[in-house]
Ligand code: ADP
């Protein structure tokens with residue numbers, strides 16, 4: 284299951300290297316100079332591989348998708364703001380236009396693969412966040428060029444792989460977010476590995492309802508109640524919130540036990556729950572966290588997510604977070620640097636945990652040798 288690494292490429296001096304990075308960053312519109320990058324985490328994480336190659340004399344061309352243009356050029360998704368940021372960090376690299384301006388990218392069209400690898404000697408995949416997609420730039424070039432995983436991709440694979448292999452115990456998984464159905468694959472995969480699982484955030488209400496509690500107007504997936512019951516009846520320890528912060532549409536915010544009053548909706552973990560979740564973190568040797576524990580976008584409901592992030596920052600255990608929103612939440616609290624690993628993948632992180640491998644990784648292993 285080993286990946287070919289940059290060192291396996293031999294001498295890269297004067298070699299032309301196509302690097303697939305994941306520079307799919309959120310953009311914000313500013314009135315002065317058009318679009319700005321709202322969160323450059325993925326770009327900062329991508330730099331190390333470009334530097335490694337440039338420092339060894341390679342000629343580097345970087346490519347990425349950005350947003351969801353529908354297979355044709357769309358000025359709203361121009362790579363330009365990303366290119367400007369990249370070239371400030373590593374001026375030596377060339378950045379191609381948004382891969383998804385060509386329908387061949389998502390369609391994995393052989394002609395588009397040929398276009399990408401034209402005049403290139405080597406392919407490096409560093410786009411962990413896109414490695415679960417069988418798109419042209421991910422699975423195409425390694426069929427033809429000597430290929431390797433970039434430094435970020437290799438680190439992601441190692442950190443997430445370690446979780447699944449032989450993690451120091453107790454191993455705690457914390458799952459939150461809005462929908463149970465988004466996370467069933469991950470819940471099932473992690474239940475086989477962990478000692479304890481915290482289920483919080485919006486997802487918890489389906490489980491609380493399955494236990495027979497009143498959840499008022501809280502988010503709930505009634506079609507997942509049987510699934511929730513099965514998880515609760517399983518042999519792993521499941522920890523759910525014992526108190527909740529609820530609000531009415533009029534803005535009446537209350538702390539309640541597990542019974543949500545009529546006309547109220549649950550948005551965050553209550554104080555007792557926050558302490559209990561933090562204690563679970565501090566009592567564990569390995570912690571994996573996906574999905575925020577409340578509607579953290581509203582400051583009134585960020586406390587559950589913040590308390591757990593602070594416990595994760597403090598603990599001596601190995602801490603790994605993955606997913607889109609939980610990563611923005613933790614970075615927003617300024618605590619990202621205090622984690623052992625913050626994954627750049629959303630769907631890719633979850634799919635690697637579920638499947639143990641990804642199409643982009645398999646393609647690298649089958650690539651011709653350098
Ligand atoms: P991630 O991107 O980390 O995998 P998800 O996409 O599954 O997480 O879920 C994130 C969303 O879940 C956030 O927008 C957050 O507001 C929402 N959420 C968390 N708790 C609740 C809740 N109690 N009620 C409604 N939405 C919630």
Ligand code: MG
Nearest residue numbers: 606607608629
């Ligand atoms: Mg999300």
